Amino acid sequence: MAAGLVISAPASGVGKTTLTLALARAWRNHGLKVQCFKSGPDYIDPAFHAAATGRASVNVDSWAMDRATIDHLVARGTDADIVLAEGSMGLFDGVATRGVSGTGASADIAEMLGWPVVLVIDPSGQAQTAAAIAAGLRDYRAGVRLAGVVLNRVASPRHEDLVRRALNDAGIAVFGALPRHAEISLPKRHLGLVQAEEQAEIGKLIDEAARFVAEHVDLDAVLGSAASWSPQPSANALNVTPPGQRIALARDAAFSFVYPHMLEAWRAAGAEISTFSPLADEVPDANADVCWLPGGYPELHAGKIAANARFRSGLRAFVETRTVHGECGGYMVMGNALTDADGVRHEMTGLLGLETSFAKRRMHLGYRLATLAAPMPGHQAGARLRGHEFHYSTILAQPDTPLAVVHDATGAVIAETGSQRGRATGTFFHLIAEDR
Template sequence: MAAGLVISAPASGVGKTTLTLALARAWRDRGLNVQCFKSGPDYIDPAFHAAATGRASVNVDSWAMDRGTILHLVSRGRDADIVLAEGSMGLFDGVAARGVCGTGATADIAEMLGWPVLLVIDPSGQAQTAAAIAAGLRDYRPGVRLAGVVLNRVASPRHEDLVRRALVDAGIAVFGALPRHAEISLPKRHLGLVQAEEQAEIGKLIDEAARFVAEHVDLDAVLRSAAGWSPQPAASGLNVAPPGQRIALARDAAFSFVYPHMLEAWRAAGAEILPFSPLADETPHASADVCWLPGGYPELHAGRIASNARFRDGLRAFAETRPVHGECGGYMVLGAALTDADGIRHAMTGLLGLETSFAKRRMHLGYRLAALAAPMPGHRPGARLRGHEFHYSTIVAQPDTPLAVVHDATGAVIAETGSQRGYVSGTFFHLIAEDR
């Protein structure tokens, strides 16, 4: 029987990912099979999980996915010794309006699966108040159970002692305290952590994090705090249709934001994925019946994309007879032009009229519910798609036929409708699931 544990915190930036990776690697080094998941729509952390555990990690999301899909996804942990679900933002942070089976909060997953929560608390600038915060999180929502706390970035032994005493007095277990340790800081950029595949030293960094955490955290006590768990058969599986039978998938440093469960769903439905690299000036495979350009960092590689004539000409030729779809960064590359952060305008493929700019950055972030007005690969007009948008680009022009009526999680209509022209379509949101 596996044991399940959720790793969360009062807020973002406290150290959830580092602790998750460290625990996973430390237990793996002890011979345990460790399975990780990511609660919420973060498409970067699962690759770090896989690097730490040697097992593929996927996202689970209570706003976009139904209970059956979530149970189906987590059932891959049935042969593991310990299953870790890393949360997003703060424990109870979600959207105001309930989605399919929750608000997207990590607490939804903890309650649904019956797994206790290991809190990461950063007591910088406070002492006993950290215990008040932990106690408030423990008592905020019936059905969410607190396993205990790991303190992160404690300033001194005296600081640790003050916080520990207050937590123990509040009846909260303290599994360990981590001093500040710059050597295990994960590098970041504007959309989150620098991706695992871009970091040649990621294995060494995770090893150092595991060593450091093993020195300061009672790994056996944390393991004992996890809940015994036997996954139940799910009534339903993944609700994601493949966009085609043979899918040409752009995949490199500029096109890398792909939810792992999407690729698994496509393969499970019998589709074949044919990766190609626009940055290497490659074209979609001639035998593909659809091309998919995921999001990523085209703004960091705009000059190179603009100069890769073989890629651009090949994609244009492909789009004359077969569907092409782009998500976020992929959508921008399908457009007419992209202006980078330095104000330099780069011509893109011109398959759509979209123009975007990073010269004046503005964050666009949140869940999206789209009702398709036109077809897109794998989905008919009228389909209701759930996804998530996160980018800093500004729309300069979006002249083509809108692909969908798009609402945010509050029900408000937003301007990022996506576009459709001929066989080509694009959205700013990353698809997570279609409503059943």
């Protein structure tokens, strides 16, 4: 029987990912089987989890997924000794309007699965107030149980003592305190951490984090605070129809944002996936019946994509007889042009009329509920798709037929409708699940 914990914090940027990776690797080094999950729609962290544990990690999301889907996904942790779910943002942060089984908050997953929460607290600029914050989080929602806290970025032994005493007075366990240690910081980019596959030294970084955390955190106490857990039986597989039988998937540093559970669901349904690299000027597999361009960082590689004539002409030839779909960055590459942060306009593939610009950055972030006005690969017109949008591009032109009516989590209609032209479709949101 596995034991489960949620790693969360009062806010983003406090050190959840670093602590999750360090605990996972430290326990793995001690011979334990560790299974990680990511609560929420972050598509970068699962690859770091896999690097730390040697086991694939997937997202669980209470806004986009029903309980049966979540149960199905977490069942992969049945044979693990310890299951760690890394939260997103602050513990109770979600959207204002409830989705399928919650608001997307990490607390939803903690309550739903009965996993206690380990809080990462950064007491920089604070002392006793850090205990007040932890106590407030402990008492905010009755169904969420606090196991204890790990202090991060502690300034000095005196600082640690002040905070520990206050937490002890509040009846909150302190599992450890991490002094400031910049060497274990993970590189960041404008959409989050630099991807795991881009970092040649990721194994060494995780090992260093594990060593550091093991020196300053009581690993046995953290492990002992986890709740014994057996997954709820779920006969339902994911409600996902593959976009095709043979899928050509773009995969490289510019095209990598795809949820692991989606790829697993496609394969489980019998689909075959072949990968190709637009950055290496490769073309989709000639035997594929659909091409899928995930999101990523096309804005960082726009000049190279524009110069790769073989890829661009190959994609245009592919769409003459078979379907092509793009998500976010992939959608932008399917358009006419992309203007980079320096104001340089790069010609893209022209499958759609979309033009986007990063010269004037504007953040687009949030859950999306789309009702398809036209079919897209794997989904019929009228389907209700749940996803998440996160990018900094501005639409200069979106002249094609709208693919969907898209609402944000409050129910407001948004302008990022996606596009459809012939066999080409694209969306700004990354698909998480279809409503059953």
